[in-house]
Amino acid sequence: MTPTTRDRLIQAASELLWERSYFATGVEEVCARAGARKGSFYHFFPSKTELAITAIRARWDYVRGHVFDAISASGPAGLDRLRRLTDFLAAEQDRSVQFFHLVLGSPFGNVGQETGHQDERIRTTVNEVFDSQIGYIARWLEEAVERGEILEGDNQQRARNVLALLEGALLMAKVGDNVDLFVSVAASVPVVASAL
Amino acid sequence: MTPTTRDRLIQAASELLWERSYFATGVEEVCARAGARKGSFYHFFPSKTELAITAIRARWDYVRGHVFDAISASGPAGLDRLRRLTDFLAAEQDRSVQFFHLVLGSPFGNVGQETGHQDERIRTTVNEVFDSQIGYIARWLEEAVERGEILEGDNQQRARNVLALLEGALLMAKVGDNVDLFVSVAASVPVVASAL
DNA sequence: GTCTCTCTTTACCAACCGGTCAACGCAGCC
């Protein structure tokens, strides 16, 4: 089935939000990529803000299924799941270099940072994504505790620390335009994960 | 002495870059806060980009002197310097909540993230700030090694990890609009700093 | 055939953006 206009708009927005950021992406540009006219856009979405929120949720639905759930469903449990997450993130940045000759950083962190001041609703949406990611990581850490890989501790806080390290590493890699900056920092994820 | 128009423009830009971000801040807005007209602006700066670069450097000059050098110059050496840095960052975010009712996050990280795709020169400028900060942190870690607080290790890499954790924590605090998110993550800085 | 409803098209708008320009005020210098 060929995707509906609405779906193509969401897809185009999801891509452009990462490639070109929220403010740098115009409604016209989203429409052009989706092969739609602006009138159609405003038939499906009341505003650019609403499209962005929908696109962020759509991306997270995809990433949750294809990355987080996939990591949870197979392979060694515990800390190895964290390694597979950082592997995915590194590969994602490699892809951005390959296609756009630029380290694009975190799709969620980018939008959260630029809209944080401006748009409460988008900020909240990104925050929900972060919370959801922290939940996954915390569950993986519980596995690691059960397997005796790490000592008991506040896994929720540990998960927050891990996510902060990853998001910060993505930011540094983007600003330095160098994926290795992410990779080298991500190597210390297990240490952060095992701290009390 | 009353500051020159040029200095007022830099000051206003430095403030607005943090309060309202790069793209959300118009040249007209900078001029209004500086009490200048747009013609004067373009007498001193060839473009908005150039003003931003100048403003970022000015902020870093200030922060380097009043925070990083100040921390280096007094108080207990070693890891305690890191604690004083995180204390400053937490206080800075508290101030942003107090004045703007918003967690504004990292003044440097914010601009770096939003201009990373768009403007090579601003990105590079922020990257230089990060490098400079990593240098300070690495020197503090060398002190910590000498004092026997932490084991020998790659202090440059450790410093990158610390900065990534802090920038990530600031991002999470901003997206979550909650300074405590920064504070709780920042508590694990010593752990990151002591990892080999 | 025609009514209806969803979706699409096109033309349009006011607001704002970064940036330009020619004129002007005014201090210092001769």
Next chain:
DNA sequence: GGCTGCGTTGACCGGTTGGTAAAGAGAGAC
């Protein structure tokens, strides 16, 4: 007094932005 040059002013420009409105296309129901 006049000349010079820095700093200032305010009007202006083309381009773009998010968003609107009205007319139409097309399929399904009757």
